[in-house]
Amino acid sequence: MGTINSALSIMSGALDADQEALNIISNNVANANTTGYTEEVPNWQENSSVTINGVSYGQGVTETGATSVRDKVLTERLDQQQQLASASGSRLTALDTLQALFTPASSTSASGDIGTDITSFYDSFSKLEAEPTSSSYRQAVLSAASTLAADISGAASSLASQKSSLDQEAAGVTSQVNALTTSIAQLNQQIMTTSPDSDAGTLEDQRQADITALSKLVGINQITTENNGLSITTTSGALLVSEGQSFQMTNGTESGETHFYVGTTDITSGLTTGGGELGGYLTARDTDITGALSSLDQLAYGISTSVNALNNTGIDADGNTGTAASPLYIFNEPTAVAGSAENMSVVMTDPNEIAAASSTEGTGGSSNATAMYDLAKSTSAELNGQTPSDYYSSFVSALGSTVSEVESENTAQTASVTQLQTQIDSLSGVNLNDEAASLTSLERSYQAASKVFTMLDSIMASALNLGEQTTVS
Amino acid sequence: MQEPGERWKHPLLITLVTEASRSLACLDAERLEELALSCQALNRDLARADGETRAALAAESREATSDMAVLARVLEATRANLNVMNRLRELRGGRLEYGAQQAPEWPPMESGHGNN
Numbered sequence: 001m002g003t004i005n006s007a008l009s010i011m012s013g014a015l016d017a018d019q020e021a022l023n024i025i026s027n028n029v030a031n032a033n034t035t036g037y038t039e040e041v042p043n044w045q046e047n048s049s050v051t052i053n054g055v056s057y058g059q060g061v062t063e064t065g066a067t068s069v070r071d072k073v074l075t076e077r078l079d080q081q082q083q084l085a086s087a088s089g090s091r092l093t094a095l096d097t098l099q100a101l102f103t104p105a106s107s108t109s110a111s112g113d114i115g116t117d118i119t120s121f122y123d124s125f126s127k128l129e130a131e132p133t134s135s136s137y138r139q140a141v142l143s144a145a146s147t148l149a150a151d152i153s154g155a156a157s158s159l160a161s162q163k164s165s166l167d168q169e170a171a172g173v174t175s176q177v178n179a180l181t182t183s184i185a186q187l188n189q190q191i192m193t194t195s196p197d198s199d200a201g202t203l204e205d206q207r208q209a210d211i212t213a214l215s216k217l218v219g220i221n222q223i224t225t226e227n228n229g230l231s232i233t234t235t236s237g238a239l240l241v242s243e244g245q246s247f248q249m250t251n252g253t254e255s256g257e258t259h260f261y262v263g264t265t266d267i268t269s270g271l272t273t274g275g276g277e278l279g280g281y282l283t284a285r286d287t288d289i290t291g292a293l294s295s296l297d298q299l300a301y302g303i304s305t306s307v308n309a310l311n312n313t314g315i316d317a318d319g320n321t322g323t324a325a326s327p328l329y330i331f332n333e334p335t336a337v338a339g340s341a342e343n344m345s346v347v348m349t350d351p352n353e354i355a356a357a358s359s360t361e362g363t364g365g366s367s368n369a370t371a372m373y374d375l376a377k378s379t380s381a382e383l384n385g386q387t388p389s390d391y392y393s394s395f396v397s398a399l400g401s402t403v404s405e406v407e408s409e410n411t412a413q414t415a416s417v418t419q420l421q422t423q424i425d426s427l428s429g430v431n432l433n434d435e436a437a438s439l440t441s442l443e444r445s446y447q448a449a450s451k452v453f454t455m456l457d458s459i460m461a462s463a464l465n466l467g468e469q470t471t472v473s
Numbered sequence: 474m475q476e477p478g479e480r481w482k483h484p485l486l487i488t489l490v491t492e493a494s495r496s497l498a499c500l501d502a503e504r505l506e507e508l509a510l511s512c513q514a515l516n517r518d519l520a521r522a523d524g525e526t527r528a529a530l531a532a533e534s535r536e537a538t539s540d541m542a543v544l545a546r547v548l549e550a551t552r553a554n555l556n557v558m559n560r561l562r563e564l565r566g567g568r569l570e571y572g573a574q575q576a577p578e579w580p581p582m583e584s585g586h587g588n589n
Contacts, residue, residue, distance in 0.1 A: 073564075077557050081550075404539055412546035415498030419554050422500055439558050441500055446551050448505035449497040453548055455512035456490060456541065459519055460534035463527060 071424070075208060076222060078420040079215040083235075083275035085413035086216045090280030092410050094166055095288055095403045101158050102396050114155065115396070117148040118303070118388050122376030125369050128356055132366040133317065138351035145307075145330055149344040152300050156293060156341035163289045170281040171258045173217050174251050177278075180214045181232065181246040188229050189244035196227035219274025236270025238262045257285070288402065295395045296341035302382035302391070304331035304344060306375050314355025314368030321359060328353050337382075486533040489515075490540040494547050 104113035121144040128137040187207040194203070207230070214220055219235035229243040239247055239262065250261050259268045260278075272282040308329040312322035322328035330348045334340040348354070357365030376387060383391040419442070426438040489508060496504040519530065 071561065073561055074557070077554070408539070408543045408546050411494065411543050412550045415494065415547045416550035416554055418498050419500055419551060423554070423558060436562075439562055441502055442551070442555055442558055444502040445497055445500040445505055446548070446555050448502055448509050449493060449544075449548055449551065451509045452489075452493045452505060452512055453541075453544055455509065455516055456486070456493070456537075456544075459512065459516055459530075460486065460537065460541065462519060463530035463534045 072224075074420065074424055078417065078424060079212060079220075079222075080275075081413060081416045081420060082212065082215045083219045083279070085410065085417050086277045087219070087275040087280040087283070088406055088410035088413055090277045091284045091288070092280075092403070092406045094162070094281065094284030095399075095406055097162055098159070098284075098288060098292060099399055099403050101155055101162075102399065114148070114151050114299075115389065115392050117144070117151050118392060119376070120144045121148045121303075122373055122388075125373035128354070129366045129369040129373055132356035132369055133364055135351060138317070138354050138356075141354055142330070142346060142348060142351050145348075146346045148303070149300075149331060149346050152296060152341050153344045156296050156300075156344075159289055159293045159296070160342065163285055163293075166281050166285045166289070167258045170260075170278055170285065171251050173278045173281070174249050174260065177214065177217055177240070178246075178248050180210050180217070181240045181248075184210045184214070184230070184232065184241050185244050185246035188241065192227045192229045192243065216276060218271060218276040218278045220276075234262075234267060234270055235274035236267060238265060238267045238270065292395070292399065293341065294338075295391075297337050297339065298382060298384075299341070299388065299391055299395070300344040301334050301337045301340040302380055303388055304334055304340065305382070306380060307331060307372060308333050310368060310372050310375070311353075311355045313359060315357040315359060315361060315363055315365065316355045317352035317363055319363050320353075321355070328355055330354070485537075486530070487537040487540055490537050490544055494540070494544045497544070497547050497551055 102114070104116070121141075124137070124141040124144040128134065128141055131137055184207055187203055187210065191203050191207065211220075211222065211232070214232070220240065221233050221235055221237075223231040223233070225231055225243055230241065231239065231243060232241040233239050240249070241247070247262050249267075251258050252261065253259070259266055260271055261267060268282065271278055272286055273279065308327070308331055311330055312328050314328070315321055316328060320328070327333070328348075330346060332343055332345045332347045334343065354369075356369035357363055358367040358371070361367055376389065379385050379387055379390075384394075386394060423438055423442065489511060493505065493508050496508065519527075522530070
């Protein structure tokens with residue numbers, strides 16, 4: 001009788017377990033389109049057997065809950081790639097705006113065409129050299145100088161505005177980071193209390209969704225702790241979450257720029273290289289825009305000081321030469337390289353003050369105008385041993401290369417994120433056959449792409465090597 | 474099939490390169506294998522191409538250089554992802570292999586004097 005009871009008990013237990021499993025599957029179906037939801041599978045536990053007269057009888061199975069199908073290694077890899085993609089994405093947006101400033105045809109260009117301005121300015125001395133007493137040619141020199149100064153100064157102001165706007169965007173990230181770290185700490189607490197030894201299902205889904213969102217904002221490292229807890233640091237090691245406790249990030253202004261802190265520690269430089277949107281904003285602010293501004297300062301300083309120095313030593317149309325008390329400067333004389341671009345302006349108002357003649361000539365001489373025209377072709381240490389035009393061309397070209405480089409990076413990182421997301425999606429209903437098929441697809445794609453790359457590379461090399469035919473076997 | 478001396482009629486190299494990057498990002502193996510076949514055909518035709526065709530292809534090649542750099546980077550990222558997936562596969566395999574040892578222990582067999 002006892003045996004029949006046992007059999008009935010096993011059957012009813014099996015039915016209960018099946019019902020629980022069906023509930024879990026229903027839950028999976030209901031959440032099929034829920035962002036961040038991870039599929040759950042039922043856990044089966046075999047019941048203890050009973051032994052009757054030396055023979056063991058099984059007692060069936062019990063459904064003991066559900067485990068989410070998640071792969072933490074893969075998810076963490078996705079988060080890392082997401083950090084890189086977000087950083088290059090936000091940097092690229094800033095670089096595109098920056099590049100537009102120096103693109104003459106661009107509607108947002110505030111710099112006019114500095115390259116042409118430089119050429120026109122020095123060329124204006126060529127005409128004056130031929131006719132040093134011509135007031136219209138003298139006026140043309142001042143006019144070309146004004147255009148050049150206004151364009152360089154305008155570009156510098158636009159860079160300063162862009163920097164300030166990036167600074168504000170970066171500061172805005174702080175509150176989002178804090179909201180996420182607070183939420184992660186709360187979820188940690190719940191997970192550690194309710195599921196210290198097993199997967200916490202939807203709670204872990206929520207925590208993972210927050211971590212993914214945090215990864216898009218800043219570069220982070222995750223450290224799994226006891227009882228299913230988690231600590232999160234920035235990539236430079238500043239602690240943001242320690243199990244159930246979160247550490248707020250704050251910001252403040254230092255030398256006109258937003259800096260970021262955890263406690264009293266300044267973590268700005270670590271955040272810059274760490275990744276995430278914030279990393280991208282800070283790299284654009286501290287490297288790209290600061291670098292562009294520095295190059296413009298160098299250019300403005302080089303042009304202003306060299307032209308002013310020559311004009312100050314020559315003889316103007318009224319027979320005067322520059323003195324310490326009343327120097328004959330065309331441009332506002334910079335006192336330091338920093339700030340030269342933004343402060344560049346034409347201070348000379350009387351065209352007769354242009355010193356076309358050298359100190360050994362009369363007022364009708366033109367040697368000094370020739371010397372000033374020759375500045376266009378002379379290299380200087382202030383401009384890294386380049387002429388002004390070459391220096392500006394190198395700067396624009398370097399900016400273009402940086403944009404192109406970051407664009408490539410972003411495309412590759414975004415592709416990597418897409419691939420990993422595909423892998424995670426295909427593994428969510430994990431069984432070894434599906435996993436093998438997914439891996440095979442990845443391997444097959446990689447091999448085919450390698451083949452395409454090798455062949456294209458050879459074809460292009462062969463085409464560029466005109467006259468020398470090489471074929472790929 | 475393109476005849477020798479015929480003007481360049483292939484799709485632009487740049488299209489092939491960008492399409493390869495896109496397909497690799499989406500892990501579209503079939504499309505990539507088709508592209509590999511297109512490259513083989515292109516390579517065959519190149520061997521018999523005249524000067525004008527070669528000059529056109531050289532110009533296209535110069536234009537496609539930056540897109541090739543992108544493809545190289547996507548390929549590099551894919552290789553890294555593939556490494557991660559292979560490592561994971563090994564780990565999973567290892568876990569399954571030793572799974573029996575990690576399973577909860579069975580309760581000890583009882584003596585023959587149990588009652589039911």
